[in-house]
Amino acid sequence: MSLRHAVLGMLAEGPASGYDLLQIFKDSLANVWPATQSQIYTELTKLAETGLIEVSDEGPRGRKEYTLTAAGLAEVRRWLTETEPKPVARNxxxxxxxxxxxxxxxxxxxxxxxxxxxxxxxxxxxxxxxxxxxxxxxxxxxxxxxxxxxxxxxxxxxxxxxxxxxxxxxxxxx
Amino acid sequence: MSLRHAVLGMLAEGPASGYDLLQIFKDSLANVWPATQSQIYTELTKLAETGLIEVSDEGPRGRKEYTLTAAGLAEVRRWLTETEPKPVARNxxxxxxxxxxxxxxxxxxxxxxxxxxxxxxxxxxxxxxxxxxxxxxxxxxxxxxxxxxxxxxxxxxxxxxxxxxxxxxxxxxx
DNA sequence: ACATTCATGTAAGTAGTTACATGATTCT
DNA sequence: AGAATCATGTAACTACTTACATGAATGT
Missing domain, CATH: 1.10.287 (Helix Hairpins)
Incomplete structure (x- = not known):
């Protein structure tokens, strides 16, 4: 379940909306961790529910900017230091x-x-x-x-x- | 849905049972196309239903040996020549x-x-x-x-x- | 007799994809 | 006025994983 961590990791760079993340996933992460629009928005909702991120600002057109909480930052660090990367597979x-x-x-x-x-x-x-x-x-x-x-x-x-x-x-x- | 083609491709080498395929996936294909036991048996049943493979022999302990049909072989060839390999992703x-x-x-x-x-x-x-x-x-x-x-x-x-x-x-x- | 290997199948849950659906704002 | 971009959300489906469940044959 690394999409969760991909999202958290990107939010660690600074606050972003689902739409912002979508661009990041399309540009920088396309060849590393592909994710669809639907997946990203769903994950953001779940992450907000569990308190790892929170809505820090609301803009025009219903834009919601999310920020990593302290718990979220701790989770990113835990993921990076305490869990092992899954070897690449499916070629x-x-x-x-x-x-x-x-x-x-x-x-x-x-x-x-x-x-x-x-x-x-x-x-x-x-x-x-x-x-x-x-x-x-x-x-x-x-x-x-x-x-x-x-x-x-x-x-x-x-x-x-x-x-x-x-x-x-x-x-x-x- | 390339597990389907992985199974067909392996059966193109010769008849095999689900158990045989399981070994192949564990040994040769582990780093190329991981598949679980449950996935393989399910896929074999589906492939037999669609006529791409058929039960060619039954052995002890309920062993079922599957053989690629002409339609199955054609499908492997079609897959290899007419569809493009998906670029590696998720690293x-x-x-x-x-x-x-x-x-x-x-x-x-x-x-x-x-x-x-x-x-x-x-x-x-x-x-x-x-x-x-x-x-x-x-x-x-x-x-x-x-x-x-x-x-x-x-x-x-x-x-x-x-x-x-x-x-x-x-x-x-x- | 007991352990190992051979052999298959199903159920429940998670992750990921595709398609649908909607609407506001900005630019030309 | 119309097109492009910004912006979010949900539903249905497919693929994959984990766990459960069972039992026959073989080797020691």
Whole structure:
């Protein structure tokens, strides 16, 4: 149940409305912890009920700005220091690799070559994103940058691997 | 809904029972597509109802061996060639990196240093696994090996990144 | 005889997705 | 006046997890 902690963690940066959080989840967290609008608003209501956050301001159009309470901050810290990160799992792309044996040689080749292409592009997109952001020297900026670097390395690794994988494919039948 | 395809994909390698599949998911697919016993049996029943697989043999202790039907094989191929792999998402470890600003410098340092350690160990475990398996030259073995190589590279990348991240941390307060 | 492994199934709960529904404010 | 953006909420569904429940066959 890490959406709860994702929301709390973002509110630790400062007060925000559901709509504000939605933008954060769309921009910074899209590749880290995807969340839908419906999920975010539901979670905010629940968090407010349990007292981990509270409505600190109300604006136009029914806007509600939430602030982390002391209990909420303590919970973020507890989560970070006393619980272990769940290992990444569910890799659709890799699952498919396991099944490539059912395809014709050429189709399997296309699949891997497509992956390589996709990863190259995804890496380039991140590099672009990196240059478009003015990086500050506050912690959120620094850790955000560290996370982005992970993405760049991840895509580079995938790209190299896909290229290598093509050289490892079984020879065409017949 | 890729569990469906994971099951179909594994049955494409040959007939298997729910119990057999459970072992495969525990051994080979644990880091690619985790699935519980309850999920697998439920999915097998549904797949049999829709005619993508069928019971091809019954053994002792109520064992039911399932075989992919022609429709099932076609579905695996369609999935592999006509649908796109979903990009990897939900990275608990990275989500936490975004939140490290709420911790004391030393605690954040410990977190990253823990990650480095964990990744080193995970990589070593995979290398061990690799040597413990007798690799064949059939497609499943080859593609399985390609997938395992991904894991090795993934952990190596994470390890390097965590090491680098430690050098990028904001200086300790005061 | 007892433990382990093989073998399946269901129920209840949590998390996540998609779709629906509404309306105020701001900008051009 | 109309479009875009801001802003929230709910309902129905799908996917996944945890726990419960049972029992046959095999190995020691």
């Amino acid at each position: 659709d792309m890799l699952l498919r690799v396991f099944c490539l044996g059912v395809l014709e040689h050429d189709q399997a080749h296309d699949y891997l070559s497509d992956i390589e292409d996709r990863m190259t592009k995804a890496g380039a997109r991140l590099t672009e994103l990196e240059t478009s952001i003015e990086w500050d020297d506050d912690p959120f900026s620094i850790y955000g940058h560290i996370a982005l670097e992970w993405g760049k390395r991840f895509y580079a690794m995938n790209q190299d691997w896909a290229q290598w994988a093509l050289t490892q494919m079984p020879p065409p039948k017949r | 608990d470890m990275l989500l936490r990196v975004f939140c490290l600003g709420v911790l004391e410098h030393d605690q954040a340092h410990d977190y990253l240093s823990d990650i480095e350690d964990r990744m080193t160990k995970a990589g070593a475990r995979l290398t061990e696994l690799e040597t413990s398996i007798e690799w064949d030259d059939d497609p499943f073995s080859i593609y399985g090996h390609i997938a395992l190589e991904w894991g090795k590279r993934f952990y190596a990348m994470n390890q390097d990144w965590a090491q680098w991240a430690l050098t990028q941390m904001p200086p300790p307060k005061r």
